[in-house]
Every structure is written in structure tokens, then in C-alpha cells.
Amino acid sequence: MDLRPDPEVERFRAEFAAFLDANLPSEAEAVPRPKSSSDVPEWARRWQRTLFETGWLLPGNPPEYGGRNATLAQQFAHLEELSKRRIYRSFNPQGVGIVAASLLTFGTEEQKRRWAVPILRAEITASLGMSEPGAGSDLAGLRTRAVLDGDEFVVNGQKVWTSGAHDADVLLTFVRTDPDAPKHKGISVLIIPTASEGLVRRPFGSIASPDDLDFNEVFFTDVRVPKENLVGELNKGWRVAHGSLGHERSMLWMSFAEWMENVIRDSPSDQEWFATLQMDLQALRLLGYRQLSGQRDPAELSVLKLLGSEAVQASSLHALEAHGTESLEHPARTAPHNHMNLEVFTASWFERYARTFGATIAGGTSEIQRNIIAEHLLGLPR
Numbered sequence: 081m082d083l084r085p086d087p088e089v090e091r092f093r094a095e096f097a098a099f100l101d102a103n104l105p106s107e108a109e110a111v112p113r114p115k116s117s118s119d120v121p122e123w124a125r126r127w128q129r130t131l132f133e134t135g136w137l138l139p140g141n142p143p144e145y146g147g148r149n150a151t152l153a154q155q156f157a158h159l160e161e162l163s164k165r166r167i168y169r170s171f172n173p174q175g176v177g178i179v180a181a182s183l184l185t186f187g188t189e190e191q192k193r194r195w196a197v198p199i200l201r202a203e204i205t206a207s208l209g210m211s212e213p214g215a216g217s218d219l220a221g222l223r224t225r226a227v228l229d230g231d232e233f234v235v236n237g238q239k240v241w242t243s244g245a246h247d248a249d250v251l252l253t254f255v256r257t258d259p260d261a262p263k264h265k266g267i268s269v270l271i272i273p274t275a276s277e278g279l280v281r282r283p284f285g286s287i288a289s290p291d292d293l294d295f296n297e298v299f300f301t302d303v304r305v306p307k308e309n310l311v312g313e314l315n316k317g318w319r320v321a322h323g324s325l326g327h328e329r330s331m332l333w334m335s336f337a338e339w340m341e342n343v344i345r346d347s348p349s350d351q352e353w354f355a356t357l358q359m360d361l362q363a364l365r366l367l368g369y370r371q372l373s374g375q376r377d378p379a380e381l382s383v384l385k386l387l388g389s390e391a392v393q394a395s396s397l398h399a400l401e402a403h404g405t406e407s408l409e410h411p412a413r414t415a416p417h418n419h420m421n422l423e424v425f426t427a428s429w430f431e432r433y434a435r436t437f438g439a440t441i442a443g444g445t446s447e448i449q450r451n452i453i454a455e456h457l458l459g460l461p462r
Contacts, residue, residue, distance in 0.1 A: 093157040118205040118244025125202035175206035186312040209253035211241040220263035226255035235303040245296035267317035278303040336388030347399040360391040379456035386449040393436040
């Protein structure tokens with residue numbers, strides 16, 4: 081693998097850096113702060129719309145969908161520049177990175193126009209309705225039912241851990257449409273407006289803070305959804321699910337790498353721990369670069385997800401122990417920060433460590449990732 085910067089990629093990076101220098105919202109503009117992953121204040125909507133209109137929101141997309149047909153290496157440079165400056169391209173990350181991306185991959189032209197473009201332009205926000213009680217890590221075990229009644233589906237069931245649902249305009253919802261089919265079949269995907277009659281959202285706190293209201297329970301009671309809101313083919317939602325999770329995991333490792341860099345910079349370490357953190361970080365980066373090269377099995381995304389989330393948890397535990405009792409109050413970051421970053425810079429190391437449990441669950445649990453690696457990369461039996 082040649083890790084030397086490609087001149088064309090570096091020109092692309094320089095152009096984007098110049099754009100950021102000229103267009104970032106000011107500190108005075110960037111208020112109020114978002115309250116959930118689907119709450120996008122007006123200033124942040126303007127920022128996302130600017131990115132969309134200039135092709136810097138998702139550079140790999142064609143211009144009509146907020147991009148400039150960028151290569152994979154250019155897309156990486158774009159995300160790396162955002163990460164380095166701690167800048168969010170959108171405060172509705174699931175909406176842009178998963179829901180809209182899934183609609184562009186599997187949706188009809190009408191669905192792209194009606195839902196995907198407004199999400200990308202920050203005119204509406206979206207959340208992902210996958211996890212359920214008893215089926216948080218096993219999507220194939222979902223029980224929310226959708227029965228076709230004329231030109232409408234009638235939906236009954238419950239979702240949980242639905243990030244930002246109470247502030248979202250629509251949910252990309254996975255439902256069972258054929259209860260007699262095998263577990264991985266008979267699943268379909270619907271775009272459901274959250275204002276639909278019979279849909280109830282109940283936000284709840286997290287392990288980090290009871291006031292951190294991002295997670296939701298979502299209840300569906302005879303919710304009627306137009307047939308044209310079906311995304312992809314009837315009973316073939318498993319393919320959409322794989323695409324959605326692929327969008328979620330593809331660049332997640334960069335967030336893990338940034339988290340570990342913060343731990344290395346801000347926490348005291350003995351030689352052994354410092355070496356361990358640095359080796360984990362470099363292994364994560366090199367695997368990420370390998371993914372960018374295109375010379376990989378799709379299951380390698382599971383290696384990145386597993387390594388990154390577990391390394392983040394281990395490094396955060398080390399920081400917690402290194403700071404001793406002060407970790408209950410000591411800020412997790414002491415370096416200057418950019419006002420575009422949503423992270424709570426006054427959070428204690430304990431709160432940061434508590435949040436890492438979510439990192440090993442969201443996007444596919446560590447246990448599920450190990451199964452994928454065992455079966456698809458190592459060839460072990462089920």
C-alpha cells in the first residue's frame with residue numbers, strides 16, 4: 081500500500097480547508113446547542129445547507145445530492161479534515177449518513193426527491209428505527225408488524241434506543257411483513273412520518289446522564305403508512321439493513337481514532353499503557369487505510385468496528401483509573417476546542433467511560449462483530 085499523499089487528493093483537501101476557513105459559522109451564530117441527534121437548530125441547518133449546495137456535504141455523491149463525485153481517497157481527506165478540526169457536517173448524523181444514504185441506494189426517484197434531498201438539505205430530520213425490546217442486537221428477531229391493507233400498511237409494535245426520534249420528522253423503520261418467512265426474510269422497510277396518528281415517542285436518559293435525552297422508545301398502534309413509503313422490495317429489507325449498517329460503519333473508525341488521540345494527549349500513562357494505546361491507534365488507522373484501498377472483504381468493516389470500539393473502551397478505562405478519584409469530576413478534554421463540536425468538554429472521565437458502552441453496542445454489538453469475523457473472514461462454522 082502506498083501511503084504517500086496523492087497530489088490530486090491534496091489539492092482537494094486544500095480546497096476544502098480553504099472553504100472551511102471562509103465559511104464556518106461564527107461563535108455568535110452557533111447558538112443554541114442541539115439537544116439530540118435529530119435536533120438541528122436553524123444556524124446548523126444553514127451550515128448543512130451551505131455544505132450541500134457547494135458539494136461539500138457528501139463529496140462522493142453527485143452534485144444533485146450534495147457532492148462532487150469525489151473518489152474514495154478524496155472522501156477520506158474530506159472526513160479527515162473535518163475530524164482534525166472537530167467539525168460536524170451535520171447535527172443529524174443518522175439522517176444524513178444512514179437514512180438519506182439508504183434512500184439514495186434503495187429508494188425510488190420519488191423517495192429521493194421527497195425524503196432524501198430534504199434530509200440532506202436539513203429541511204427535515206430523520207432517525208433509524210431498528211432495535212426492539214428483545215431484538216436490540218438481532219435485527220432478524222424484530223416483531224414490529226406491518227400488514228398491507230389496500231394502499232396502506234398498518235404498523236403495530238415497538239422500537240427502543242431510537243436516537244433522536246422525539247425530534248425527528250421521519251423514521252426509517254424496519255418491520256416484519258411476512259411472519260411465516262424465515263427470520264432473515266419477510267422484513268421490509270418503511271419511511272414513517274413521526275406525526276402519524278398512533279405513533280408515540282418517549283425519550284429517556286442514558287447511563288451517562290438522566291438529562292441526556294437522545295434515546296427513545298417508539299410505539300406504533302395501528303399506524304397507517306402509504307404503500308409508496310416502502311423502501312426497496314417487499315419482504316427484502318434484510319438487504320437494506322446491510323446497506324444501512326454499512327453506511328454507519330464505513331468511516332466510524334475515524335471517530336474512534338479521534339477519541340483515542342484525546343486519551344493519549346490528556347491522560348498520564350506509564351510506558352506499557354502508552355505503547356498499547358499507540359499500537360491500537362496505529363492498527364486502527366492502518367486497517368482504515370486498507371479499507372480505503374478497496375482491497376478488502378466487506379466483513380473487514382466488522383474488524384474495524386470491533387477493534388475501534390473495544391480500544392476506545394479500554395483506553396477510557398485507563399484514563400479513568402489514571403486520574404483516580406479526580407476522574408469523577410476531571411474534564412475529559414482540556415485542549416482548546418472548536419465551537420462546532422458537540423462533545424461535552426466539561427464531562428468527567430467517568431461519564432466518558434460510561435459512554436463507551438454504547439460504542440460497543442451501536443452499529444452492531446461486539447458479540448455480533450465477532451460472529452461475522454469468525455464466519456466470513458476466518459471460515460469458522462456457525
